[in-house]
Amino acid sequence: MHVLVLGGTTEARALAESLHARGERVTTSLAGRVAAPRLPRGQVRIGGFGGAEGLAAWLREHQVDVLIDVTHPFAGTISFNAAHAANRAHVPLLALRRPGWIPVAGDDWHPVDSLAQAAERLPSLGRRVFLTTGRMGLACFAHLDDLWFLVRSVDPPEQPHPARMRVLLDRGPFTLDGERALLADHAVDVLVTKDSGAAATSPKLTAARDAGIPVVVVRRPPVPEDVPTVAGVEEALAWVTALG
Structure with a gap:
C-alpha cells in the first residue's frame, strides 16, 4: 500500500x-x-x-x-x-x-480570527509582546512602532517586520520552566499565539496564566x-x- x-x-x-x-x-x-x-x-x-x-x-x-x-x-x-x-x-x-487548546480557570484569552486582528488588539493589552506565531505574517505587526516584540521562530524572519524586535531561533518542545524564564527575563506583558493545539508548545499558555499575562489566540x-x-x-x- x-x-x-x-x-x-x-x-x-x-x-x-x-x-x-x-x-x-x-x-x-x-x-x-x-x-x-x-x-x-x-x-x-x-x-x-x-x-x-x-x-x-x-x-x-x-x-x-x-x-x-x-x-x-x-x-x-x-x-x-x-x-x-x-x-x-x-x-x-x-x-x-x-x-485545539481549551482555556481553563485563570486564563485571560482574547480570541481573534487573524494575525491582522491580533495586531489591532495588542496596543490595548500590553507593550512587550511575545510573538509565537512563526516568521510568516510578521508584516501584520510591522506598523506597531510603539511595541517591542520577542519573536520566536525556527528560521530567521524576513522583512517587513516590527522595528523593535528581538528574534529567538528555536523549536519545540519547550519546557514550563523555560517559558516562565522567557516571560520574566524579557518583561513580557502579552502573548500572541495561534491555536496550534500542540502539547510541545503549550507550556507558554501555563506560564502566561501563572504570570497573569493576557493571551491573544488566533482561531484556526x-x-x-x-x-x-x-x-x-x-x-x-x-x-x-x-x-x-
Whole structure:
C-alpha cells in the first residue's frame, strides 16, 4: 500500500515512522517552508504540487492508495486541495487534526480570527509582546512602532517586520520552566499565539496564566467538513488497517 502523508507536524512524522515500520510504502510531503525540517523515515518530497489538480495528478502518477492530511492547523488551503484531489483521483482521504487548546480557570484569552486582528488588539493589552506565531505574517505587526516584540521562530524572519524586535531561533518542545524564564527575563506583558493545539508548545499558555499575562489566540481557519477525521496517530493507523 502506498500512503502519501501530507506532513510537517510531529504527528505526521510519528505516523510515517509507524507506517514504515509496518512495511507500508510511505511518502511524506513537506511544503518546504522550514530550511532544515525534521525528516521521517520513508520517502520524502519537498515543495508544492501545483494546487488541487496537481496533487490529483501526483496521486494518479505515483499510484497512491491512501492520502492522509496531517498538516499544521494553519497550513492554509492544503486541506481543501487534498479533499478535492482525493475526490478527483478516487483515493481514500483521512485527516488527522490535533485537538485545539481549551482555556481553563485563570486564563485571560482574547480570541481573534487573524494575525491582522491580533495586531489591532495588542496596543490595548500590553507593550512587550511575545510573538509565537512563526516568521510568516510578521508584516501584520510591522506598523506597531510603539511595541517591542520577542519573536520566536525556527528560521530567521524576513522583512517587513516590527522595528523593535528581538528574534529567538528555536523549536519545540519547550519546557514550563523555560517559558516562565522567557516571560520574566524579557518583561513580557502579552502573548500572541495561534491555536496550534500542540502539547510541545503549550507550556507558554501555563506560564502566561501563572504570570497573569493576557493571551491573544488566533482561531484556526476552516477545513473541509466532509472528510473522515481522527485526533491521533493510533486512530489513523487503525483507519489504514481497516482499509486492508
